[in-house]
Structure formats: C-alpha cells, structure tokens
Amino acid sequence: MTEGEAGSYDVLVVGAGPAGSMSARELARRGARVLLVDRAEFPRPKVCGCCLNPRALATLDRAGLGRLATRLGAVELTAMELATEGRRASIARPLGVALSRDALDSALIDAAREAGAEFLPGTTAALREGPPDRPGLRLQRGDRAWDVSGRFVVSATGLSDGLFPVADRATPAPGAKLGAGAIAAFAPAGYEPGRIFMACGEGGYVGLVVLEDGRLDLAAALDPEAVRQAGGIGRLARSILEASALPAVHGVEALPWKGTPLLTRRPARLDGRGAFRVGDSAGYVEPFTGEGMAWALAGGEALGAILADALAGAEPRPERRWALAYRSRIARRQLTCRAVAKVLRTPWMTRSLVRVLEVRPSLARPFLAIMHKAT
Numbered sequence: 001m002t003e004g005e006a007g008s009y010d011v012l013v014v015g016a017g018p019a020g021s022m023s024a025r026e027l028a029r030r031g032a033r034v035l036l037v038d039r040a041e042f043p044r045p046k047v048c049g050c051c052l053n054p055r056a057l058a059t060l061d062r063a064g065l066g067r068l069a070t071r072l073g074a075v076e077l078t079a080m081e082l083a084t085e086g087r088r089a090s091i092a093r094p095l096g097v098a099l100s101r102d103a104l105d106s107a108l109i110d111a112a113r114e115a116g117a118e119f120l121p122g123t124t125a126a127l128r129e130g131p132p133d134r135p136g137l138r139l140q141r142g143d144r145a146w147d148v149s150g151r152f153v154v155s156a157t158g159l160s161d162g163l164f165p166v167a168d169r170a171t172p173a174p175g176a177k178l179g180a181g182a183i184a185a186f187a188p189a190g191y192e193p194g195r196i197f198m199a200c201g202e203g204g205y206v207g208l209v210v211l212e213d214g215r216l217d218l219a220a221a222l223d224p225e226a227v228r229q230a231g232g233i234g235r236l237a238r239s240i241l242e243a244s245a246l247p248a249v250h251g252v253e254a255l256p257w258k259g260t261p262l263l264t265r266r267p268a269r270l271d272g273r274g275a276f277r278v279g280d281s282a283g284y285v286e287p288f289t290g291e292g293m294a295w296a297l298a299g300g301e302a303l304g305a306i307l308a309d310a311l312a313g314a315e316p317r318p319e320r321r322w323a324l325a326y327r328s329r330i331a332r333r334q335l336t337c338r339a340v341a342k343v344l345r346t347p348w349m350t351r352s353l354v355r356v357l358e359v360r361p362s363l364a365r366p367f368l369a370i371m372h373k374a375t
C-alpha cells in the first residue's frame, strides 16, 4: 500500500514502542498481515531509565531475540547504588542491561519488519467509527490523511493512551507522579558504566545509568507540586541529586528535560471498539523497579499470539483470553511494584531502608531476586 491509499490488514498496531513492535512481530511471524504505525520518526529518544531487567531479557530470548541487546552493545548491569540524604547503599547483583531507547526501539521495529510487518513512521492514528467486526483507523502523515481497516486494532500508544475517547482512557491514581527524562552527552566522574544510580529525596527520585555509547541517561518520577515549587523539572532533579550522596551532574537543570503524563494509573479496560490495549496503554505503575519494558514485551508477545490464534479461527474469545493472560502475567506483578513505589514515596521509609542496606546490603538480595525473577 502506498501512502494516501485505503488499505486492509488483519491487524493494525498503533505505537512502535516495545509493546507494539513485539505484538506486530509475533503476529507477522504467525502469518498475519500487519500494519505498524508510529507518529514519531525513528530512531527517537523516549523518557525511560533504559534498564532492561532479567525478565525483559528472558522474554526477548524466548522470542528468538536473545542476541539483540548484546549486538547493540548493551551495558551489563551488576550493581545498584541507592542514595538519600547523604547516605548511600551499594547492592551488588545482576540487574540486566542498560540500552538506549533509540537503539532498542529501532531494532525491535526492524525485527517486526523482518518478520513481515509493514511499518509507517511519522504517522498519527485515530480510531475511526465503524462496524465492530472491522475496526478502522484514520492515518495522518503531514497534510495527507487516509483510512485503513483490520480485523483487530492493537493500541500500544504508551502513556498517552491516545486512541480512545477521554472517558475510556486509563486515569491517574491519586498522588501519581510525573515522569521526566533527559540525556547528558557524557557521564561525569563517579558514574561508572554497569551500575544503576538512584537518588531518592523530597519530591521524588532520579535514576541515572551510563548508556552503551557513554551518554548518561537520567529518568525521574517527580511529585508535580514539588516540580512547581522548585521552578521546573531540572531544578527539582538537581536538588534531589544534591541532597543525595551521588556525584554532581554539572548543568543538570539546564538539560533538555522532557516530561510524561502522570505515571501510576488505574488500568483501563483492556479492549473496546475492536481495539486491544497493551504495554503502558493498558495501565502503568511507577518506574522504580524497571519493569515497564518487561511488561510491554511480555504483553506484546502474549497478545500477538492470542490475536494470531483468533485470526486462524482457533480462539473464539480473544478478549477473555487476553484479560486472563494480562492478569496472570502482568497485573499481579504490578502489585509488587506498587508496594515498592509506596515505600520510596515515603521519605522516612527510604531513609531507614538505605541505613539498613548500608550496613547489610545482602538484605536486598531476596527482594531483588523476586523483582527480577526471569519467569
């Protein structure tokens, strides 16, 4: 199909982050005609801590993409430095890898294309009213618009959840933080590759990690009111870093910080109007535990398989199977992450935790083992 023409597919996938590319690849691999669209041009940066945990790596491996991270030069992560109010605890443990989102997301799109999916970058999609058995999208690229239809639509649009009318979207939970990220051109002294640095303080937390090309990725979850009082995201990030025991990042407040919609959100319905939500579009928890990409990849893989079965006539109720798969593979784990986020949102609990881990870092191991268990 060329731009500007109407087209018909088995599945239309909107959003080419990990959830969308993984769904598209899984479907195409199983013989479906898939169109994957994203409003961004790639490679594109994305607000993210850029840490793929062992669970995410296990999903890539299972999908036959086990060598992807290594091929892209991902940095193996062997320790976490947790810092607050001048104190710092160091926890040694395999934590996965650090990999920039520009590299990862482009490689996953390539994998989907190699499997047979068609990809349109720079193209914004909107859900179009139509018969429930033939949902459609209106696509727009520049000033050109055209319609496409499919048996199913996959909404992998991330936190914006933008395909659906406002009333049907996932809603932020009370006290939700906003996400923010920036990339510094190089890592200052004290930020060694292979370690996740996490500064927790009044108003939120900032995570830092050295990427495969030596740049320093900064990702934060911040209280919107604290951002307002500090006079901006960069200023609040600087004050959290200064109050922690981590090395200074010169000019941190002047980096080109980018914000996200509010993070911890009540899950939306997983399907509606012929569309299935996956990844952040289906609901999201704060990013401290570095699970978002693991959920997006696992969700994409599972939803792709379910819809492929439905297309082959082997799954009469894909909505129900997706709801069950989501509950068992993702929603249950989000409960653990919510509990961790709650601790980190409470300054006295974080202080106590860092004090204990300063003396006995091994106490973090059972917890990290549960968080990062690969299955």
Ligand SMILES: Cc1cc2nc3c(=O)[nH]c(=O)nc-3n(C[C@H](O)[C@H](O)[C@H](O)COP(=O)(O)OP(=O)(O)OC[C@H]3O[C@@H](n4cnc5c(N)ncnc54)[C@H](O)[C@@H]3O)c2cc1C
Pocket: 014, 015, 016, 017, 018, 019, 020, 037, 038, 039, 040, 046, 047, 048, 049, 050, 051, 052, 053, 056, 123, 124, 125, 126, 156, 157, 158, 159, 160, 162, 163, 179, 180, 181, 219, 220, 221, 260, 263, 278, 279, 280, 281, 287, 289, 290, 291, 292, 293, 294, 296
């Ligand atoms: C501060 C922060 C730190 C994080 N740190 C980590 C971490 O270290 N490890 C981890 O695993 N996770 C982390 N996460 C979470 C992770 O970034 C997300 O969970 C993950 O990106 C979700 O993938 P996705 O495919 O669902 O959505 P996304 O990656 O957000 O992709 C959605 C895509 O949809 C496109 N899109 C949206 N609307 C439309 C439309 N209407 N038409 C066309 N295209 C559209 C967008 O352009 C985008 O490319 C972090 C998140 C934040 C905010």
